[in-house]
Amino acid sequence: MKDFVKPFNGNPNDDIIKWLESIVHYFGIAQISGDKETLYFQYAPAFMKEYAYKWWANQKHYIFSWSIFKQAVITQFSEKNEYLIAQQFDQRKQQINEPVIKYYYDIIDLCKKYNSDMTDKQKIRKLTNGLKLSLYQEAIKETYSTSFDFLTKVQQLENIQKLIELRQNQTTQVSTIMKNDDKLSLPSHFYQSSSRQPNNYSTRPTYYSSSAQSDYSYTTQQSFPPPSNPYPSYDHYECNQNQQYPASQVPQSQQRYNQPYSVTQHKNYSSRKSDIYCYNCGQPGHIARYCQQETATSSTGQQQQKYSKNQ
Incomplete structure (x- = not known):
């Protein structure tokens, strides 16, 4: 007992x-x-x-x-607070994981407390409105003769939904296993290359072909010629500079700067000198100020004047 x-x-x-x-x-x-x-x-x-x-x-x-x-x-x-009973009656809803049979008998007990003369039709309406949404959508399509008939039919709906949820869970598990198998079938270097891939794309090195490098070098040489210098002593000065300071003693930055200029850009400068003509002697490569013929003539004249004075 x-x-x-x-x-x-x-x-x-x-x-x-x-x-x-x-x-x-x-x-x-x-x-x-x-x-x-x-x-x-x-x-x-x-x-x-x-x-x-x-x-x-x-x-x-x-x-x-x-x-x-x-x-x-x-x-x-017995509970004497009618307001408390009414509040419990209005707020009682089926919880997400609550079985239908537990919800049903709790509502029936509240109906007895709230109104002992409540009809089956009123009880069925209360039971239907308090169902969770997944069951409510199907329960309102049915008709019920008694409150116990409501319990029987809604329990059947509950069992159907459990089968559907079980099927969905099985499908999800199968898809997850297939994804894991696909990942395991990939070669290991795929993950290594993916994990080592840098996020900052601006730091990636840019590679050019040999033809692109030669085009770039040619464009740089043609677009940025050295400043023109009319003095013929520059060649001699540059040769002395290269001879006085060995490559080991010249700073690397200066070596990088001087090497392309003396090899390629100096050729362009030499070709420019051929376009200059002296108006004294008519020869290319210098101006009248630095004309060797004029210097020799003036030197001879000075010697003759000196000789005449001595006589």
């Missing part, structure tokens, strides 16, 4: 209606001879504890039957 009837302590959260129903349920299935209500009244006080037992100790001299006992405990221990 202890497995069917739980102790009743008389606390505010104890449900007196359920406790009384558990007593009736036990003796309904137990093979005990005698009048049922007499048995109810005889065994019920044995399960009253704490505040409920104290109440029974004070009231047992005035209670002589099951019907009086039932009415007295309901009056004493």
Whole structure:
């Protein structure tokens, strides 16, 4: 009997209606001879504890039957706050992982507390509106004769949804396994090259073909010629510079600067000198200021004047 009837302590959260129903349920299935209500009244006080037992100790001299006992405990221990009962009735909804059968009986109990004269049609409406969305979408398509008929049909919908969810989970697991197999089948150097790929594209080196490099070198040489210098002593000066300072003693930056100029750009400069003509002697490559013939003529004239003065 202890497995069917739980102790009743008389606390505010104890449900007196359920406790009384558990007593009736036990003796309904137990093979005990005698009048049922007499048995109810005889065994019920044995399960009253704490505040409920104290109440029974004070009231047992005035209670002589099951019907009086039932009415007295309901009056004493039932919830008297109608607003609280109404709030529980309005807010009770099926939770995501809550079984339909648990939700169903909780609503039926609230309906008894809220309005003991509630019809099946009203109970079915309350049960339907409180279902979770996945079941509600299918439940509103059905018609129900009684509240128990509602429980039977919605449980069938619940089982169908469980099968669909199981199938979806299996499909997801298969696709995940296939993706993992595809990754394992790829060569190892694929992951190494992918992991070593730099994120900053601006730091990637740029490679040019030999033809592109030669075109670039030619364009640079033609587009940026050295400044023109009319002095013929530049060639001699450049040769002395290269001879006085060996390559090991000249800084690298100066070597890089002088080498392309002396090899390629100096040729362009030499070709420019051929376009210059001296108006004294008519020869190319210099101007009259640096004409060697004029210098020789003036030197000879000065010697003749000096010779004549000495005579």
